[in-house]
Amino acid sequence: MSEAWIDKCLTxxxxxxxxxxxxAVFAFLTLWVVSEWIGSPWVFLLTPLCVEFAVPGLRHFFSRRALRRLxxxxxxxxxxxxxxxxRTRVGRQxxxxxxxxxxxxxxxxxIPERARENIRRGGRVWLAGPDPRGRTVVLTRGAPFMTLGRVVIR
Known part of the structure; x- marks a missing residue:
């Protein structure tokens, strides 16, 4: 697992x-335009949908420093x-x-579907960690994918 591959996964x-x-921004702007167009503020009840779109991106940027540190x-x-x-798909997990x-x-x-298929096909991931809190960096080979995971005991 070279530094070039890690940089590619992070990019x-x-x-x-x-x-x-x-x-998420596009969806919110669309809600605003539709609200102005029809003259009803009730369209903004769909704002949680915009937040749902933004969550994966925000999760990555908030965990990016932990990824680099690990x-x-x-x-x-x-x-x-x-x-x-x-337990393959419990919500998005x-x-x-x-x-x-x-x-x-x-x-x-x-974890996107292309990374799921890559893991199913190869049956292997690369880990960095876990740290004392159970966090670990998960990298795949073949399709550039990197995320922060957690070791849990069930």
Missing amino acids: SADRRAVGFIGL LDTYPRHPVSVHFVPG AYLETAGSDRTFLRLAE
Whole structure:
């Protein structure tokens, strides 16, 4: 896992986050235009939808410093994983089980479908961490994807 790949994954995550925030701003502006057009403020009841669009992008930018700190502190190592049956999609979260673990899962808050397919196909991710709080950086090979995960015991 080279520094160039990590930079590519981080750049991809930054672009994806800016896209989510841009979508949220566009949705809010659309609500405002529709509100002005029809003359009703009730359209703004859909504002939580705009916030929902922005959450993945905001999550990335708020956790970016922790990502860099974990990448600088801990060595990256490959881990064989598979999705936990029955818990593959709990809301937006995904749970991965590492090979040889007993009831220790890796919880990922947001994972796009292309990264899910990459993990299913390859069965491997690279981890940096976990730190004492259980946070770890999860990287994939093949499709540039990086996110902050948490080790949980179920």
